[in-house]
Amino acid sequence: MYQPYQEELRFEKIHTIIHGNSDVASLSVANEIASLINQKQEEGKKAVLGLATGSTPVKVYDYLVQFHKEGRLSFKNVITFNLDEYFPMKPDSIHSYVRFMNEHLFDHIDIEPHNIHIPDGNISMDEIRKYCEDYEEKIKNVGGIDIQILGIGRTGHIGFNEPGSTLNSKTRLIRLDRMTRLDAASDFFGEENVPKRAITMGVGTIMSARKIILMAWGEGKSSIVQQAVEGKIKESVPATFLQHHDNCDFVLDEAAASSLTRKKTPWLATECDWDDKLIKTATIWLSEKLGKAILKLTNEDYNEYGMGNLIAEIGSAEQINLKVFNQLQHTITGWPGGKPNADDSQRPERAQPHPKTSLIFSPHPDDDVISMGGTLLRLVDQGHNVHVAYQTSGNIAVFDDEVIRFLDFAIDVQKDNKELKQKIKKVREFLANKKPGELDSPEVQEFKGLIRKGEALAACRYCGVPEENAHFQNLPFYETGAVRKKPLSDEDVQLTYDLLNKLKPHQIFAAGDLSDPHGTHRVCLQIIFKALEKLKEDRVDWIRNCYVWLYRGAWQEWDIADMEMAVPIGPKDMARKITAIFKHQSQKDSAMFPGNDDREFWQRAEQRNKDTANRYNELGMAEYEAMEGFVRYHF
CATH class of the missing domain: 3.40.50.1360 (Rossmann fold)
Structure with a gap:
């Protein structure tokens, strides 16, 4: 330590x-x-x-x-x-x-x-x-x-x-x-x-x-x-x-210490040993603090905010500004799967191979479109073979009245199905007598999982992802019917290992959102990491040519200083992303687990993406409608 x-x-x-x-x-x-x-x-x-x-x-x-x-x-x-x-x-x-x-x-x-x-x-x-x-x-x-x-x-x-x-x-x-x-x-x-x-x-x-x-x-x-x-x-x-x-x-x-002065702005506390990452972080902070574009920062600005030794080491504000400006410029790409037949030396993703097999891991059945829906649409539009792996059923996030609504539909469609009628009667009786906070019966959990599966498939169809490319893992750690989950197991890791080895993706997108208040995202990410390490230990060939990109969930965005790929989203694609989120009807209007934000998930996503674009613009980059940010995981 x-x-x-x-x-x-x-x-x-x-x-x-x-x-x-x-x-x-x-x-x-x-x-x-x-x-x-x-x-x-x-x-x-x-x-x-x-x-x-x-x-x-x-x-x-x-x-x-x-x-x-x-x-x-x-x-x-x-x-x-x-x-x-x-x-x-x-x-x-x-x-x-x-x-x-x-x-x-x-x-x-x-x-x-x-x-x-x-x-x-x-x-x-x-x-x-x-x-x-x-x-x-x-x-x-x-x-x-x-x-x-x-x-x-x-x-x-x-x-x-x-x-x-x-x-x-x-x-x-x-x-x-x-x-x-x-x-x-x-x-x-x-x-x-x-x-x-x-x-x-x-x-x-x-x-x-x-x-x-x-x-x-x-x-x-x-x-x-x-x-x-x-x-x-x-x-x-x-x-x-x-x-x-x-x-x-x-x-x-x-993570909990990240806002302390010694972690967030160490140059205000003491003299620093400057590396590229810290220089980028400090320059972006100074730019935002003063409300000045990066290329407009002066020697005096750096000196006034505890970075005089940085100026002494590098030589001038202009040199620092240009270095950080170029670093940021190179994170922006409209080609999240790589631009074919282009020089990729200054791009976040490789030009080849094209098309790529892209695998998006979604902890819950809607995290893919909420968190990186614009990038998902771009990957599909640019001809990549996009797969989505829904890691959990998300069944505990469905309200009881949604189950009754779907059962009413099912009973009207299959009026002569006595077995289904009996099952629905049992579920209705359970829900009618359910106490506040009581765990759902296995039948109710099953129906709630099916509701979320249907919504995820609807979103895939809308985005152009073939239904056969939607993989519903239903990882065992999640299936307790309660908010408190089981510890991750070898079975969770093996299921993920098998899917990865079957698809052999050129790029993986995973939720790196450790701020998830219920811990599901954290566990899902640990499972992916363990599966990747196992593949690496087994010396699987394809893993050496695979990039792993981490996106953030509904609660928080990456800091711009950490972003290694930023994908612009135009007004049309932002509207398409929101429509994809709307396909998750059971989470619309009032989600079961909204966290500390009363807004609907589509509103949070839209505002977050617009804020990211605005921050890039205020730093002196080109002006975009919205942006989704990613950090690359090196394993």
């Missing part, structure tokens, strides 16, 4: 540790917890842990369970206190934190049941005040918390201490912020099913812990992490209170 110079950290008010990925970071946290437990055991004392829920600490718990199963760690001397619980919430509900902790940790270790404390979401309203006071008293009676584990919400909440919480707040019942409920909506299959209240440890309770470890993974957390670490202390961002704690670590992966 890289150890930064003290000067690089001058904007940071909390000790921050950055790891290469969340797996390595989780292992480091698990090792620290295990060391505490073992140390306390040797001293004949109890280790008191404050625990969190959500996706962030899951890998930490996995490692702790692994340590226990290997005989390296016992939890006999451990007492735990969880941060929070929804209210009201029955402990056996699939949404309860009691169930979460049992499934991820307690059922797999030797902790004494009476040493486990999780706020009770099933008590009556008139019991809550006394219950919360007793929870605080129990923490004090065991000597306080040794290590408190935290995640961080997009509002900056820690536990369920929403904006407005005070530094001395204690365990209490609180009303959840709308953004917090939106973030939880996917777990509950709709915002309307998310409880409006929760019981949470207070900021004061958290601050009384002897050690605090806050973990954050992914770019989606980078902005709030930056505010918490570098910003002013304020009640509107409760995580900033952690700046008062004298033993608090923020443990981050590279």
Whole structure:
């Protein structure tokens, strides 16, 4: 792990540790917890842990369970206190934190049941005040918390201490912020099913812990992490209170740390060792900061914003400007499959072979057209053999009334099919009695998957992709019927390996969107990478001549400094792209999992593509209607 110079950290008010990925970071946290437990055991004392829920600490718990199963760690001397619980919430509900902790940790270790404390979401309203006071008293009676584990919400909440919480707040019942409920909506299959209240440890309770470890993974957390670490202390961002704690670590992966000054604009913190990538990043940042085209930047501009040593190394602003301008110019191409019979030395893609076999991996059945629909259309129009691999069924993102609508159609078409009638009757009865947040039956999951498959085929037909070139992988990791998925398996990788080896594509497009709030994109990308590595290990010939391009999903775009191919989209193709998105009717108007953006997916895609084109234009490039950006993955 890289150890930064003290000067690089001058904007940071909390000790921050950055790891290469969340797996390595989780292992480091698990090792620290295990060391505490073992140390306390040797001293004949109890280790008191404050625990969190959500996706962030899951890998930490996995490692702790692994340590226990290997005989390296016992939890006999451990007492735990969880941060929070929804209210009201029955402990056996699939949404309860009691169930979460049992499934991820307690059922797999030797902790004494009476040493486990999780706020009770099933008590009556008139019991809550006394219950919360007793929870605080129990923490004090065991000597306080040794290590408190935290995640961080997009509002900056820690536990369920929403904006407005005070530094001395204690365990209490609180009303959840709308953004917090939106973030939880996917777990509950709709915002309307998310409880409006929760019981949470207070900021004061958290601050009384002897050690605090806050973990954050992914770019989606980078902005709030930056505010918490570098910003002013304020009640509107409760995580900033952690700046008062004298033993608090923020443990981050590279993506969550990406907005910190030492990562995003290191030249403002210290003198830099300039390479081509950093020069490009800094020049684009300066251009946008000053609102000046790249070729108009002066020596004085660079000097004023901490880049005087760059000017000293290179010689002049003009040389830097021209270098970066040319780099950007060479990323722009209207030929994403390569331009035949043309000099390709300054182009992102090779001219030959032509036509190419292009394979687009789409994590959900609509990510292809949402994220790179313009490029897909261009590839088809230019004669390439385009295939689309839909990695998951996307069945959990279909509303129940969509199923009923399709079943009504099916029953009218096949009036004499008694077997179908019986199956539809069973599905209707299930849906009529389905409780909020309840998992769908296998039959309902099947129908929802078929709805999304039909929409994907409709979009393929519209875009000119032959139906036989649409591959529905239905990767096993996804098929749980719940938002929480299984870990990726050898079967997932083998299915992907087999498809790749069958098609032998010259270029692959995959979703590199690690900001996906539900993790599906992340897992789908890992599966592709593992399959590619396996092909490489097996010395498969065609893989040496294959380019892999990563696009972004519905949540975020690549930074222009990272883009290695930018495909312009004209007004006509933008309209065609939107029409292709409209083919996914079950996701139109109101998507099941909209994330933190209320706009429809087509609106997000259109605006994002137009913003990218506008940014290129303001940097001094040609003016286009819209653009889709890609980063090349070198394996």
